[in-house]
Amino acid sequence: GAVVSQHPSRVICKSGTSVKIECRSLDFQATTMFWYRQFPKQSLMLMATSNEGSKATYEQGVEKDKFLINHASLTLSTLTVTSAHPEDSSFYICSARGDLNTEAFFGQGTRLTVV
Amino acid sequence: AQTVTQSQPEMSVQEAETVTLSCTYDTSESDYYLFWYKQPPSRQMILVIRQEAYKQQNATENRFSVNFQKAAKSFSLKISDSQLGDAAMYFCAYRPRYSGGGADGLTFGKGTHLIIQP
Numbered sequence: 001g002a003v004v005s006q007h008p009s010r011v012i013c014k015s016g017t018s019v020k021i022e023c024r025s026l027d028f029q030a031t032t033m034f035w036y037r038q039f040p041k042q043s044l045m046l047m048a049t050s051n052e053g054s055k056a057t058y059e060q061g062v063e064k065d066k067f068l069i070n071h072a073s074l075t076l077s078t079l080t081v082t083s084a085h086p087e088d089s090s091f092y093i094c095s096a097r098g099d100l101n102t103e104a105f106f107g108q109g110t111r112l113t114v115v
Numbered sequence: 116a117q118t119v120t121q122s123q124p125e126m127s128v129q130e131a132e133t134v135t136l137s138c139t140y141d142t143s144e145s146d147y148y149l150f151w152y153k154q155p156p157s158r159q160m161i162l163v164i165r166q167e168a169y170k171q172q173n174a175t176e177n178r179f180s181v182n183f184q185k186a187a188k189s190f191s192l193k194i195s196d197s198q199l200g201d202a203a204m205y206f207c208a209y210r211p212r213y214s215g216g217g218a219d220g221l222t223f224g225k226g227t228h229l230i231i232q233p
Binding site for chain 2: 104
């Protein structure tokens with residue numbers, strides 16, 4: 001299957017700072033990338049969908065000014081959590097899909113801890 | 116809005132036995148995809164099996180098979196000859212085949228924790 005690499009796998013940041021998470025498709029062109037959030041022992045919740053070169057589409061209840069998503073190329077999308085607070089601590093997972101793919105491929109996830 | 120329901124928070128099965136995980140969904144779409152994903156303790160999401168709604172034949176991948184009942188909006192996963200490595204969280208997921216507005220990520224169920232007893 002196709003490979004999606006997410007970095008970093010773990011990050012700890014201080015409250016009030018911003019943190020950037022990268023999601024790269026290594027062997028295919030990802031026209032669409034997705035960002036999910038997963039709280040402990042819960043399911044994945046879609047935060048936003050990004051298409052290369054256009055603005056991201058955010059799900060209801062997700063603050064677009066807090067979770068900045070950039071999909072500037074066909075192989076890279078970034079999620080920036082701005083002015084992070086402890087309640088933003090969670091597991092964030094990206095996935096990527098190419099035009100010819102039915103399914104999206106997942107990155108390894110990033111565990112964010114805000115202290 | 117689409118919803119996916121997994122009514123079994125946890126299931127346990129003896130090694131080498133067969134287990135079935137249930138999933139129901141609600142949608143007004145007629146063309147869509149259904150998936151089963153496995154999430155081991157590493158938390159890497161692994162695709163187990165996929166079903167296209169327009170295909171009547173149930174998908175099969177080695178020891179994994181589904182029972183897709185479109186009219187009942189049911190999509191269960193059967194794992195045959197269970198192995199210790201099958202222990203994980205299993206999530207059922209849905210997405211429409213076509214979407215407007217560019218938002219067509221997966222809708223997940225709450226998951227079923229599968230325990231394999233040696």
